[in-house]
Amino acid sequence: MKLTILGFMGGYPADGVGTTAYLLESHGFHLLMDVGSGAVLALEKHLDPKKLDALILTHYHPDHIxxxxxxxxxxxxKEPDKVLPIYGHTESPLHQLRDHTFTKGIDYEGNEPITIGPFRISFLKTAHPVPCYALAITEEETGKKLVFTADSGYLEAFIPFSKNADVLLADTNFFRGQEGHKVHMTPLEVGKIAEAANVQKLILTHLPPGGNWSQILEDAQASAPHISVQLAEKDLQIII
Ligand SMILES: [Zn+2]
Ligand SMILES: [Zn+2]
Structure with missing residues (x-):
């Protein structure tokens, strides 16, 4: 499967980079994960948005929808001919926004895996001020695994959830010294998860606009000395 980072700013867009949106492709199936500010423009560089097969939402904060x-x-x-399914939980009244003329909300409960095209998706409820779910996405044919923490404070449960993942895409919105916060994670915390879960690659995302990202990278790498760690980059594509 191929992951494309479309936007990764935490909270609001900045410096020409939008907020959370990732495209995941496998065998011609195109799944968009969250649809933050600037997502459609960023997507158009890679794919005609009408070719999307599904959208999945982790939660309904504005920087994700x-x-x-x-x-x-x-x-x-634009040539209306198909209906886009939008997967999401129903623990917010905003879930009703998914239903529109040519889009349809499909609910997930978060307590059992679902299948979307070639992907098997498991959920973990995160630590966040509003209901939010992390996603563990396995490409069924290959067994390759991508874990996206969505937005979350540190949870021990992320370690088994991320076990042996090929890529861990982790919310690193906060800086060293803010450990234990209930909204987002720090580089030390995401590094600890990556190391304990033995992931192949850790990508730091939901980065703070204007923050010192090289320090974030350095701190995460120190916390996960055996793991390949990198910062999210707009238009970065990774074959998993
Ligand atoms: Zn967010
Ligand atoms: Zn959020």
Missing amino acids: ADMGVLQHIFQL
Whole structure:
């Protein structure tokens, strides 16, 4: 499967980079994970948005759903011929935004895996001010595994959830010294998870606009000395 990073800023867009959105492709199936600010423009560089097969939402904070309305307009206005399924939980009234002329909400409960195209997806409820789910996505044919923490404070449960993942995409919105926060994680915390879970690669994402990212990278690498660690980059593509 191929992962493309479309946007990774935490909270709001900055410096030409939008907020959370990732494209995952396998065998011609295109799954968008979250649809933050700037997601549709960023997606257009890689794929005609109408070729999306599904969208999955981790939660309904604006930096994860900001472009859902314009994506729905594309499905409504640009040769309307197919309905885009939008997977999401129903623990917020905002889930109703998923239903539109040519998009349809499909609910997940978060307590059992679901299948979307070639992917098997398991969930872990995160530590966040609003209900939010991390995703463990396995490509069924190959067994390759991508874990996306979504937005979360540190949870011990991330270690078994991320066990032997090929890629761990981890919320690193906070700096060293802010450990134990209930909203986002620090580089020390995500490094600890990556090391204990023995992941192949740790990608630091949901980065703080304007923050000292080289320090974040250095701290995460020190916390995960045996793991390949890198910062998220716009348009970065990784074959998993
Ligand atoms: Zn966020
Ligand atoms: Zn959030």
